[in-house]
Amino acid sequence: MKELISRALAASTADYCEIRIEETHQTSIVYRGRNLDDLAQSMRYGGNVRALKDGGWGFVSFNSLDNLEAKVHMACEQAAAIGAVKQEVSQLAEVPVVVQELAADVVLHPREVSLEEKVELFSRYNDQILNFHPAITSSLVRYFDRDIRLYFGNSEGTYVKQEKVDIGCGLRAIATSGDITVQEGVSTGSNSDFGCVLGKEDELRKACQLAVDLLLAPTVKGGEYTVILDPHMAGLFVHEAFGHLSEADDITENEELRNIMTLGKRFGRDILNIYDTGLDHGNRGALAYDDEGVAAQRTDLVKDGILVGRLHSRQSAAKMGENPTGSARALDYRYAPMVRMRTTCIAKGETPFAEMLKDIELGVYAVGGYGGETNGEMFTFTASYGFMIRQGQIAELVKDVTLTGNVFTTLANIDMIGDDFTFDNNAGGCGKGYQSPLPTSEGSPHIRVQKVVIGGAS
Amino acid sequence: MRELLTQALKVGDQAEVFQSRGEKHAVVFQASKLKEITSTEEQSTTLRLIQNGLLGSASVTKPDSHDILLKYAANTVKYGSPIKYSFPPQAQLLQPRVTDERVRHVTQQEMLDIAGDLVAALHAFDPNIKAMAEAIKASGYFGLSNSNGFVAEGEYTAWSVVFGGELVSERDGFLFIYDALSGTDFTADVSLLKARVIEAFRLAQNTASIRAGQYPVIFAPGEVSCLVNPLVACLNGKAISRGFSPFKGRLGELAFDPRLSIIDDATIDGAVGSKGFDREGIPATKRSLIEGGKINGYMLDLQTAAELNMSPTGNGSVSGPVQNNIIVPGGQASWSEMLAGIDEGVLIEGTMGAWAGNPYGGQVSGNISLGYKIEKGQIVGRIKDAMFSVNVFTDLRDNLVALSSDKLWRGNTCYPYLQLANVNISTKS
Numbered sequence: 001m002k003e004l005i006s007r008a009l010a011a012s013t014a015d016y017c018e019i020r021i022e023e024t025h026q027t028s029i030v031y032r033g034r035n036l037d038d039l040a041q042s043m044r045y046g047g048n049v050r051a052l053k054d055g056g057w058g059f060v061s062f063n064s065l066d067n068l069e070a071k072v073h074m075a076c077e078q079a080a081a082i083g084a085v086k087q088e089v090s091q092l093a094e095v096p097v098v099v100q101e102l103a104a105d106v107v108l109h110p111r112e113v114s115l116e117e118k119v120e121l122f123s124r125y126n127d128q129i130l131n132f133h134p135a136i137t138s139s140l141v142r143y144f145d146r147d148i149r150l151y152f153g154n155s156e157g158t159y160v161k162q163e164k165v166d167i168g169c170g171l172r173a174i175a176t177s178g179d180i181t182v183q184e185g186v187s188t189g190s191n192s193d194f195g196c197v198l199g200k201e202d203e204l205r206k207a208c209q210l211a212v213d214l215l216l217a218p219t220v221k222g223g224e225y226t227v228i229l230d231p232h233m234a235g236l237f238v239h240e241a242f243g244h245l246s247e248a249d250d251i252t253e254n255e256e257l258r259n260i261m262t263l264g265k266r267f268g269r270d271i272l273n274i275y276d277t278g279l280d281h282g283n284r285g286a287l288a289y290d291d292e293g294v295a296a297q298r299t300d301l302v303k304d305g306i307l308v309g310r311l312h313s314r315q316s317a318a319k320m321g322e323n324p325t326g327s328a329r330a331l332d333y334r335y336a337p338m339v340r341m342r343t344t345c346i347a348k349g350e351t352p353f354a355e356m357l358k359d360i361e362l363g364v365y366a367v368g369g370y371g372g373e374t375n376g377e378m379f380t381f382t383a384s385y386g387f388m389i390r391q392g393q394i395a396e397l398v399k400d401v402t403l404t405g406n407v408f409t410t411l412a413n414i415d416m417i418g419d420d421f422t423f424d425n426n427a428g429g430c431g432k433g434y435q436s437p438l439p440t441s442e443g444s445p446h447i448r449v450q451k452v453v454i455g456g457a458s
Numbered sequence: 459m460r461e462l463l464t465q466a467l468k469v470g471d472q473a474e475v476f477q478s479r480g481e482k483h484a485v486v487f488q489a490s491k492l493k494e495i496t497s498t499e500e501q502s503t504t505l506r507l508i509q510n511g512l513l514g515s516a517s518v519t520k521p522d523s524h525d526i527l528l529k530y531a532a533n534t535v536k537y538g539s540p541i542k543y544s545f546p547p548q549a550q551l552l553q554p555r556v557t558d559e560r561v562r563h564v565t566q567q568e569m570l571d572i573a574g575d576l577v578a579a580l581h582a583f584d585p586n587i588k589a590m591a592e593a594i595k596a597s598g599y600f601g602l603s604n605s606n607g608f609v610a611e612g613e614y615t616a617w618s619v620v621f622g623g624e625l626v627s628e629r630d631g632f633l634f635i636y637d638a639l640s641g642t643d644f645t646a647d648v649s650l651l652k653a654r655v656i657e658a659f660r661l662a663q664n665t666a667s668i669r670a671g672q673y674p675v676i677f678a679p680g681e682v683s684c685l686v687n688p689l690v691a692c693l694n695g696k697a698i699s700r701g702f703s704p705f706k707g708r709l710g711e712l713a714f715d716p717r718l719s720i721i722d723d724a725t726i727d728g729a730v731g732s733k734g735f736d737r738e739g740i741p742a743t744k745r746s747l748i749e750g751g752k753i754n755g756y757m758l759d760l761q762t763a764a765e766l767n768m769s770p771t772g773n774g775s776v777s778g779p780v781q782n783n784i785i786v787p788g789g790q791a792s793w794s795e796m797l798a799g800i801d802e803g804v805l806i807e808g809t810m811g812a813w814a815g816n817p818y819g820g821q822v823s824g825n826i827s828l829g830y831k832i833e834k835g836q837i838v839g840r841i842k843d844a845m846f847s848v849n850v851f852t853d854l855r856d857n858l859v860a861l862s863s864d865k866l867w868r869g870n871t872c873y874p875y876l877q878l879a880n881v882n883i884s885t886k887s
Contacts (some may be wrong), residue, residue, distance in 0.1 A: 023520075033700030035765075036539045038515065038777060041530035045520035046500075057494035063501050063519045078495035081566070085492050119537045138701035174818070179704050179851055181818035219821065222670070222847055222884035253489030254588055256626040334498060373811040373825075376624075377632035380811025380825035380845070400815065402823035404845045404884075406631070455823035455845035455884045 001161070005153035008068035014051035014058070014076045015090035018154035020291060021047035021065065022333040024146050027110070029118060031126040031141040039119065046333040047151075051075040052090045052315075056082025059336045091318035095294050097157045102288055104163040105281060107193035110145035118143065121197070122169070125204060129173045132208035135215055138174040140183075142427065143197065150291075158293040165190075166284060166439050168427030169197045171204050175211040182399060184211035184368075184384060187426035189284045191439070196425070213397055214385055220398040220454055226363040226389075227403065227452040228356050231422035233383050235442025236369035238274060239344045239430065241379040241407045242267075246276065246301050246309075247327070247339040247432075248316035250376075257376075260408075265307045268411045273347035274302040276311055278326055283441035284425050285343035289326065292337055296326035313339050331435035341430060345443035349417025356416045356448045363389035364454060366401050371428070380404045402455045410449055418445035459603040462505065462524055466605075469532045470507030470514070473605045474545050476737065476776075477503045480598020480614075485569045487577045489588045490623075495566065500598075504776060505531045508545070512538040513761075515776070542764035545604035546739045553612070554725050554732040560644035561595050561615035568646070569593035576621045576652055583656050587623040590636075594618045595644075608739040616730060617644045621651050625659070631842065633662055635808070635828060637680075640869055643728045658807065658828070666831035666839030668885060674803035674859060675846065675881040676796060676832070679866035681806050682873035684824065686786060688817040688850050689720060693747050693755070695762030695771075695779045702818050704851070708753050713851070715858035716751040717789060724772060724782035731783035731870030738774035742782055745771055751855075757781060781870065788874035789861035796860050796877055798835035804883060805830040805837060806846060820851035826883075847882040857881070 005019045023045050030038040048061040049071045058078025060071050083090075110118075122143050129139040148164040172185030186203045190196035229237055251257050278287045278296025287296050292314050300309050312320070313328035316339055328337035365387040372381025386401035387394045421443060429437025459475045466473035479501035486493045504517040505527050514535025518527050573591035580589040594617070601611035622636030635658045639651050677685060697703035705713070724742030726732050733742045738760050746754045758766065759774035773779040797805070804826070812824025826844045830837045862875035 032696055032702075035700065036537075037696070037700075039513075039534045039538045040515040040517070041534055042517040043520060043523065043526050043530070045518065045523070056492065059494060059496040061496075061498045061500075063499065064521045074497060078497070082492050082495060115533055116537055140702075174702050176701065176704065176818075179820065181702060181704055181816065181820075183816050183818070222845070222882055224884075253491070254624065254626055256586075256628065260626065260628055334500065336494070336496070370815060371811070371813075373813075375632055375634050375810055375827050376626070378810060378825050378827060378843070380823075382811065382815050382823070400819070400821040400823065400847075402811065402815065402845070402847070404811070404825040404843075406843060453843065453845055453884050455847040455882070 001151045002153065002159050004065065004068065005151060005159065008072050009153060009155050011069040011072045012051060012076055012155050014053040014079050016052040016092055016155055017072060017076065018050050018152065019047060020333060021151040023149045026144060026146045027115065027118065029122050029143040031122060031139060033138045034130065044332060048333050049075040050336050051079040052092070053079035054083025055086040055088025055090055057336070061334045092314040093317035093324045095314060095324055098293055099159050101161040102163065104165050105192060106165055108195050109165060110167055110194045111147055113194050125171050125200065128201060128204055129171065129208055132173065133212045135175045135177060135212045136173050136208060137176040140170070140172040140174065143169040152291065152293050154293060160289050160293050162288060165192060167194060167196060168284065170427045171200060173208045173211040175215050177215045180215055182211055182214040184214060189425040189427050190282055191284050191286050192282050210385060214399050217397040217399045219400045220364060220386060222455050224451055224453050226360050226448065226450050228363065228365045228389070228446055228448050230367045230446055231420065231444045232424045233366045233369045234346055234444035234447045235424040236372050236381050238346050238444060239341060239440065239442050240372040240374045240381055241410060242274060243276065243341045243344040244374055245376055245407065246311050248310045248312045248320060249339040251310065252316045252319045261307065261310065263307055266305055267302050267307050267408070268305040268414055270304045271349050271417045272302055272305045272411065272414055274345065275300045275347065276341050276344045278342040280343050283343045283423055284439040285341065285441035287342060290328045290337065291330045292328040294324050294326040294328065296342065299325045311339050311341065313337065329438060331438050335435050338433060340432060340438055341440050343441040343443060346417065346445065346447060348419065348421040348445050350419050351416040352419055353446055356418065356446060357389060357394070358392040360389045360392055364401060365389055365394060366403060374407065377407055378404065379407055404453050404455060410452065413450040414447050415450055416448035418447065420445045459601060463603060463605055465524065465528055466505055466507055466531065469528060470509040470535055472508040472545050474506045475503065476602050478598060478600040480596060482594060482596040484592055484594040485566065485573050487573050487589065487591045490577055490581055503527060507531045507535040508541065509535045511540055513541045514538040541761055543760040545606045545608065547607045548609065549741050551610060551734040551741050552725060553734040555727040556642045556732050557613050557615045558643040561617045562597050564595050564644055569595065572619060572646060572648060576648060579652050580623050580656060583659060587625045587659060589623040592620040602735065602739055604739060610735055610739065612734060615642050617641060619648050619651060621655050623659070635659055635662070638868070640730055641728050642730060661830060661837055662828070662840040664839035666841055668804065668831050668841045668844060668883060670883060670885045672880045673883055674800050674877060674879050676803065676805045677876045678805065678807045679873040679875060680868050681809055682786060682876045683871060684809055684812040684822050685848070685850050685854065685876065686720065686784065686873065687813065688820060688822060689748065690781055690784060691817040693757055695756050695758035695766065697818065698756050699762045699765040704818065705753050710752060712752050714748060714751040714854045717861060718748060718751050718854055718858060719746065719787050720748040721746050721785040721787065722757060722773065722782050723785055726783055729783045729870065731781065733782065736772045736774040737776055740770045740772045740774055742772035783870045783872065785872045786861070786874060788863045788865050791860045791862055793862040793864045793875045796862055796875055797832060800832045801834060803832045804841065805832055820849045822850055823847040843885055845884045847884065848878065853878050
């Protein structure tokens with residue numbers, strides 16, 4: 001493959017050219033209710049050429065590697081067509097030329113586990129859900145594993161072959177009573193160990209009980225509250241509300257956004273520390289090299305409440321005069337890389353959970369995360385469930401807890417950070433542009449936030 | 459396909475092959491500048507096998523990889539999904555028009571001109587707006603064949619233009635407005651799209667405040683999806699047959715306001731969701747899902763139809779029933795009459811996170827990312843830091859005020875403006 005890529009790159013007429021080729025073998029299992037709903041195996045195979053000329057990008061993707069030189073020509077022509085309009089100097093931050101082949105660093109590779117064993121495992125989880133309680137009327141059990149080979153070469157001489165693994169599962173109980181349907185479950189994943197999906201029985205039992213309890217739980221009353229976010233919800237918050245803002249490809253082209261995201265600016269209290277890392281191996285967001293052949297690293301974003309860094313591709317780093325961070329990622333061969341998160345974390349603080357609770361007269365403890373969205377300034381996300389906090393005590397269970405707010409105000413309103421820390425490797429992923437779901441992870445302690453708007457019944 | 463079917467029948471009792479290949483070309487402007495040109499070629503082959511009442515499935519995107527396809531299909535069929543159906547025989551198929559030769563012949567320069575003109579127009583309106591525009595053309599082929607005699611193939615074209623911009627300032631915050639047109643037919647006339655986006659930026663120039671409470675709210679056509687998507691999810695055969703959906707066993711029941719209907723229509727010429735047959739070879743048609751407020755039909759594929767002892771509805775896909783084109787018929791009032799009738803209320807043009815809840819619970823909450831305060835029938839300014847919350851099961855039954863006669867296509871949906879009474883709006887107190 002190295003020779004094939006190198007030969008084709010020789011045909012480049014651009015300032016910079018790269019070729020990425022991917023072969024991914026995937027197994028997926030889905031149970032819905034009593035039925036095994038889907039059992040499939042697939043091979044995703046294809047590649048792309050990306051070329052940069054006079055500041056303009058061309059991008060060509062394909063399934064057949066035949067006549068790769070012609071594809072290089074096409075990408076170069078596209079880049080030249082744009083470059084002729086832009087007439088800019090092509091800017092890419094300098095990075096070391098790397099020639100490396102990396103085998104997957106795994107504990108238990110999913111290909112070492114037979115399809116029969118996988119089907120049996122998820123059948124057992126499915127039975128556990130459906131046999132838990134008569135109110136549980138259905139289930140949604142999803143599993144996937146991906147065995148990935150990625151080949152990357154560029155016109156600067158870098159060649160990286162990476163073998164990677166991505167594993168995820170979601171085990172969800174669905175309880176129904178009349179018009180009311182609620183869901184609760186367990187979600188997990190890893191970039192290295194099939195073991196992450198084993199031994200989930202106790203967690204699943206708790207989730208099933210919660211689903212049953214949520215049927216009777218009232219909808220949270222809308223309003224402004226002091227809110228404690230559990231580590232999963234806080235992870236979702238830091239990803240959605242702050243992580244996306246740190247992706248420098250948006251900042252590069254927008255002076256106003258650049259002003260808002262000026263390094264050295266205060267974003268939170270001294271207790272707030274946020275980072276994004278590709279290094280915590282085991283997490284779904286961990287990676288050795290990004291899709292521009294740049295080694296991943298840990299990037300501090302907020303230190304002691306001050307903005308100190310952001311996530312970069314080679315182009316955004318060059319344009320802003322900063323260092324690339326190994327954050328250029330593509331969903332698969334059909335897409336060009338863009339600046340994306342890896343594992344985004346709020347660093348552990350010092351406040352015990354009981355301390356967070358004690359002076360809250362009326363608040364909400366938001367637990368787990370269905371999902372969320374941000375437009376840069378505003379965010380919205382929905383917790384799996386919540387508890388009211390009354391007079392410093394956890395009180396009744398509530399459902400339909402959706403939080404919204406201004407990112408900057410909310411970050412400034414984080415007044416306590418817990419002394420715990422949990423990674424979240426759920427089986428979902430991050431969406432940006434047309435590329436979703438990209439494997440990412442989050443990590444956080446419990447955090448407390450003042451003045452959060454929660455939508456709900458009046 | 460015939461050769462692959464023959465080989466597959468050595469492993470399974472029945473086999474089905476779906477093949478597709480297509481190409482897509484896009485020109486992309488970002489931050490008011492030309493950014494990239496992209497070209498994508500894509501092909502895939504999917505093989506489904508039935509053996510001893512079990513279904514296995516495999517797909518590959520690598521050309522000439524029948525060996526891997528057969529191996530994976532044979533692996534999965536050993537432990538696969540228990541099924542209660544056979545692949546269908548040949549049927550009489552309608553063939554709505556889903557191709558336009560002009561799409562194939564649009565040149566790169568024409569695409570650059572169309573997208574570039576939009577960017578220039580927004581820049582002329584306000585140079586501080588970072589405009590984005592994409593012109594995308596696609597075309598391709600698909601074919602389906604099974605061992606029970608079904609053979610059909612077709613072609614498609616697609617043309618879409620996405621247009622919008624970002625306005626960021628330290629004082630007023632972030633404003634993102636995007637809109638799009640899409641269909642199977644080419645059009646160089648993007649004047650309505652241009653006008654809608656510029657008008658939205660104009661309306662957003664003023665801000666207005668709103669107190670938390672219950673208000674009449676108009677959902678713009680693009681945001682009616684927040685209300686309709688949970689209903690469509692509940693009408694999906696899988697949700698019905700597997701017990702997720704509260705609509706199970708309620709066919710014929712008056713569950714919503716009698717003015718509300720939802721139609722799934724695969725027969726409309728030029729609509730992106732139209733097709734002669736679904737992914738399993740069942741003729742795709744026009745069907746009423748909710749009619750006059752009554753739950754009237756589900757979307758079923760072969761498997762869910764068999765489980766429910768009903769007939770498949772032409773909504774099959776590789777992963778269960780899916781919608782074709784979802785239409786909500788409009789009402790009598792024009793959009794402007796609807797607006798004029800509101801003394802104090804909200805117009806929602808953009809939401810954020812409204813999809814993130816549990817669709818089978820009916821509760822929909824989201825941030826109003828683009829919304830306007832209405833006072834005495836006039837839009838007075840953009841509201842921020844506000845959230846809406848509705849329960850689609852009860853609000854579309856008890857609080858539907860009106861559906862507009864004006865409708866707008868977005869992808870494979872066509873919705874009117876929809877007004878609800880007594881919508882909960884939460885804000886910073």
